[in-house]
Amino acid sequence: MNDTNTPEDVAPSDFIRDVVQGDIAAGRTETVVTRFPPEPNGYLHIGHAKSICLNFGIAADFGGRCHLRFDDTNPAKEEQEYIDAIKEDVHWLGFDWGDNLYFASDYFEQLYGWAEHLISNGLAYVDDLSAEEIREYRGTLTEPGKDSPYRGRSAEESLDLFARMRAGEFAEGSHVLRAKIDMASGNINLRDPVLYRIVHASHPRTGDAWHIYPTYDFAHGQSDAIEGVTHSVCTLEFEDHRPLYDWLVENLPTPSQPRQYEFSRLNLTYTVLSKRRLIQFVTEGHVNGWDDPRMPTISGLRRRGIPAAAIRDFAGRIGVTKSDAVIEVALLEHCVRELLNKSAQRRMAVLKPLKVVIENYPEGDSEELEAVNNPEDADAGKRMVPFSRELYIERDDFMEDPPKKFFRLAPGREVRLRYAYFLTCQEAIKDESGEIVELRCTYDPETKGGNAPDGRKVKATLHWVSAAHAVSAEARLYDHLFARPDPGAENDVLEDINPASLDILSGCMLEPSLTDFPAGETVQFERLGYFCPDPDGTKDAPVFNRTLGLRDAWAKIQKKGG
Numbered sequence: 001m002n003d004t005n006t007p008e009d010v011a012p013s014d015f016i017r018d019v020v021q022g023d024i025a026a027g028r029t030e031t032v033v034t035r036f037p038p039e040p041n042g043y044l045h046i047g048h049a050k051s052i053c054l055n056f057g058i059a060a061d062f063g064g065r066c067h068l069r070f071d072d073t074n075p076a077k078e079e080q081e082y083i084d085a086i087k088e089d090v091h092w093l094g095f096d097w098g099d100n101l102y103f104a105s106d107y108f109e110q111l112y113g114w115a116e117h118l119i120s121n122g123l124a125y126v127d128d129l130s131a132e133e134i135r136e137y138r139g140t141l142t143e144p145g146k147d148s149p150y151r152g153r154s155a156e157e158s159l160d161l162f163a164r165m166r167a168g169e170f171a172e173g174s175h176v177l178r179a180k181i182d183m184a185s186g187n188i189n190l191r192d193p194v195l196y197r198i199v200h201a202s203h204p205r206t207g208d209a210w211h212i213y214p215t216y217d218f219a220h221g222q223s224d225a226i227e228g229v230t231h232s233v234c235t236l237e238f239e240d241h242r243p244l245y246d247w248l249v250e251n252l253p254t255p256s257q258p259r260q261y262e263f264s265r266l267n268l269t270y271t272v273l274s275k276r277r278l279i280q281f282v283t284e285g286h287v288n289g290w291d292d293p294r295m296p297t298i299s300g301l302r303r304r305g306i307p308a309a310a311i312r313d314f315a316g317r318i319g320v321t322k323s324d325a326v327i328e329v330a331l332l333e334h335c336v337r338e339l340l341n342k343s344a345q346r347r348m349a350v351l352k353p354l355k356v357v358i359e360n361y362p363e364g365d366s367e368e369l370e371a372v373n374n375p376e377d378a379d380a381g382k383r384m385v386p387f388s389r390e391l392y393i394e395r396d397d398f399m400e401d402p403p404k405k406f407f408r409l410a411p412g413r414e415v416r417l418r419y420a421y422f423l424t425c426q427e428a429i430k431d432e433s434g435e436i437v438e439l440r441c442t443y444d445p446e447t448k449g450g451n452a453p454d455g456r457k458v459k460a461t462l463h464w465v466s467a468a469h470a471v472s473a474e475a476r477l478y479d480h481l482f483a484r485p486d487p488g489a490e491n492d493v494l495e496d497i498n499p500a501s502l503d504i505l506s507g508c509m510l511e512p513s514l515t516d517f518p519a520g521e522t523v524q525f526e527r528l529g530y531f532c533p534d535p536d537g538t539k540d541a542p543v544f545n546r547t548l549g550l551r552d553a554w555a556k557i558q559k560k561g562g
Helices: 015-025 046-061 080-092 104-120 131-138 155-167 216-227 236-250 275-283 298-304 308-318 329-343 512-516 553-561
Strands: 033-036 065-070 101-103 124-127 176-179 194-198 212-214 231-235 259-263 345-347 353-358 366-372 382-388 390-394 414-417 422-430 436-444 471-478 502-510 523-525 529-533 543-548
Touching: 015 046, 015 231, 015 259, 033 046, 033 216, 033 231, 046 065, 046 231, 046 298, 046 308, 065 080, 065 104, 065 216, 080 298, 101 104, 104 124, 104 155, 104 176, 104 194, 104 212, 104 216, 124 155, 131 176, 155 176, 155 194, 155 212, 176 236, 194 216, 212 216, 216 231, 216 236, 231 236, 236 259, 298 308, 298 543, 308 329, 329 529, 329 543, 353 502, 382 390, 382 512, 471 512, 502 512
Parallel strands: 033 065, 065 101, 231 259, 345 523, 353 436, 471 543
Antiparallel strands: 124 176, 176 194, 194 212, 353 390, 366 382, 414 422, 422 436, 471 502, 523 529, 529 543
16 A cells, blocks of 8 residues: 555454455365455546455455456446546555556457357347336336247357347347347346347447447456456345356356355435435535535545545445445544644634734744644644744634633733744724734733743633734635435435535634645644645635534544444
C-alpha cells in the first residue's frame, strides 16, 4: 500500500477468508487469485471500495494476486474517462494490480468460440423473440416458463445466424443467443438466459469490429476461468446467478474452474449507491460532477479530503457477512476523524471574520509566535504565525449581551488568544444599521504564549488570524447530500436531497501558511473542523472544502451504548 497512515494493525478474518484458508489447507488452491471487475460505465463509489479492499486484501493476506478486469461488454454506456478514473481510484485507495490489468474485450474471440461450442453441442440457440416476448415466455417466480418457438432450431441454422449477427446483418433486438437449460427451473436465471445480444455501437477498445456483445453472465465466469481466478467474490445480488456461473464453466472447455462466493453489499445511511441514480444526479445537475464532495464516489470522497487509509479502516470495521444491514455513516466519519486527529496538521482560519483592533499594541508592529502543528504528534513540529495590532476572530465568538453559559468574548471580558495573549474587549463598534463591525480591545503583554504570570485564569481560548497577513479564501461547507437517513424510502429520492448540503463562504481569512498547503492533504482548522484544498483554488485565491466538523456522532453513540 502507498498510504502509511493505516490505523488497523490486526489482519481481518471473515467467512470468505475462512473458505480460502480451507481450500489452501485441503490442497484445492495453490496460488490465490481474486479479481475486481468493474463495469466502466460510471465512477466507483464507496460500495466498490468495500469490494476492492476485500479482493485485494484476500490476495495480499494469502500471498496471491488480484486482477483488475474491466467488464467492458456494453459499449453503449462505456467511456475511456471511466476506465481512467477507476484505475486512479484503485491506486489511490492503496492497491496495485501490477501486470494483471485485463479487459473482458481481451477475450471476445475466445468467448465467441465458446458460444459456438455451446450451439454445436445443443446447449444454445439463436432466438428471434423480442426482449418483451422473452420476458413473457420466461414465466414468474410461481409459474414455469415456456419454450421459445425457436428453441428447437438446428445447430447449423443457429451457427449461421450467430455468424451473421456478428457480421452486423441484423438490427438490434432482432436476434439473441440464449443458453438451452431449463424453462421450468425454479431459478429464473436458468430459464434459457441470454448470452449474446446485438449492439451497433463503437467499443472504446475494439472499435467497430464487433456487432454482438456477451452478457455479464456469459463473460464474467469465463473471464475468471481464462485468468485462473480461484475465488470469484461478488455481492449478494449475484447469488441466484451462481448456478448459471457454474453451469457455463462445467459445459465449456475452460482452462480452470473458479468458484463464486457472495457477500452483502454496502448500505449506508444518508447515502445512495445506485449507479443509475448517481448518473442521474450528475447528468441532471443535482451535483457538480462525479467528484462533487457530496457524492459517495471515491473521487468525491478524495476531493472532500477523506484519506484512503480511513476508507480502508472503515471497510475492515464493517466486516464481510452474508447479512444485509445498513451501516451508520457516522461510523465512516468516526474512522476519518480518528485518523485525522492523529495525522492532520493544525492551522488557524476564520470563516466569518470580525475585526479586532488591539488599541494598546504598537501601530505598525508585528511579531512571530510559535504554534504547534499537531498536539497528537510530537514529530509534526512547530511553525511561526504572525501577530499584529489588527486581527480577525470568528463573529460567533463575540456576543454583546451574552447568556449565562457563553464564555467567549463580550464587553469587559478577558479571553485567551491561541498561542498569543490575553485579550479584553473594551468596545463594540457598529455601523449605521446597528451591526457590529469592529471590536476595540486591549491585550496584556505579560501573557505572551497564553499564560498569565499571576496565575489568573480565563474560560475561553479563541483562534484568530492577523489581518495584515491574512489570506482571503473561499470555504465550501459540505453536509450530507440527503436530509433523510433512508433517502427514497417514502418519496422519490430527488425529493430527499438536502437543500443545505452546501454552504459557500467567501471572504474567509486564513493564516498565510495555508497558501502552501499540499493538494490532497487534509488540515484541521482549529475549533472548526477538517478541511482540504480544492483544485478550484489558486495560491492567491484558495478554496477549501470542509471534510468534516470536529464533533463525532459515532463516538457518542458508542459511549451511550457502552
